[in-house]
Amino acid sequence: MTTAALELLDRVGLPDLSMRRLATELEVQPSALYWHFPSKQVLLAAVADRILETVPDAAADVRLAAVAAAIRDALLAYRDGAEVVMSTYAMRLGARRAQDALQAALGDAEPALADAVFEFILGHATLLQQRMHAQSVGAAPDAGPDPTSGLDEVFDAGIRAFDPLSAARRPA
Amino acid sequence: MTTAALELLDRVGLPDLSMRRLATELEVQPSALYWHFPSKQVLLAAVADRILETVPDAAADVRLAAVAAAIRDALLAYRDGAEVVMSTYAMRLGARRAQDALQAALGDAEPALADAVFEFILGHATLLQQRMHAQSVGAAPDAGPDPTSGLDEVFDAGIRAFDPLSAARRPA
DNA sequence: ACCTGAACACCGTTCAAGT
């Protein structure tokens, strides 16, 4: 059932992912969904876990850039994926794995940094998908030629700043 | 009218900020709002600009940490402020000012870095407000003692990583 | 110029009742 929700999300986007529409998709009455999930929010949390499912488990010898890209790609693999993860982050059942993977890649750096990297990735992916949606709707007020150009540039610049191997960090 | 929306947002939160409720607040029929704004999304974009209004204009001699903190504080000043800015970022009328201020503080560093910092701040503030809301509702599944403890630690760690003055950057 | 009244096509959620 989270599979159907995931597929519907990718097809219609988060604003149009309603319980009623999902029920129609499953050829069931809307109220039937509430036997399986207590609320839409819990349903979305399960969907968020599915989205982050593909990020590999924590490993010590992986570069930060690789882990960060894997998380970003997982978020971008479904329409509005980043926003779904973000909106259900409070009850992080599956976000922990992603953060553990980042922590492992950062090695002995302060733990707060892993959280900061995760927040950057989520912010980046959410804004990117936001722009994609805005462009598909049409109305670009000042009309930059391509909203997703410079995509990787910004992401790479961010990850480079976070990576302890790409710069000498100050001792204190 | 954006003032009333801003006040209502802060009182009831984004999920309960409806056009009908705002109309009631203004003692007007819901349809009256559509003479002033073509849609709820445009109304929210105007609210987002108001939220970022207080961040100071770009200045060359300001430390990154100061600008970043000013933007974060502006986002946190109203309930769900970060999410509002994020959801209307595509039509960035007021987000440009914030990004220009970051660019100025970063000096001659690559421009993509300013965007990355802004994305980090937005991600950080959104997740923080998400946790605040989840905690007020009650249900903390694994119950970390205080969801906002380590607030500044994560933020500071992120900004320190971005600040060219806090670490020697590699030449390439 | 600015607002009302009424309608249209939707929401999430609950709950008795069915099988």
Next chain:
DNA sequence: ACCTGAACACCGTTCAAGT
């Protein structure tokens, strides 16, 4: 155990009509 039917209290948006 799993679903239906019907209801409750809402949404955003449009549009003729009023002043």
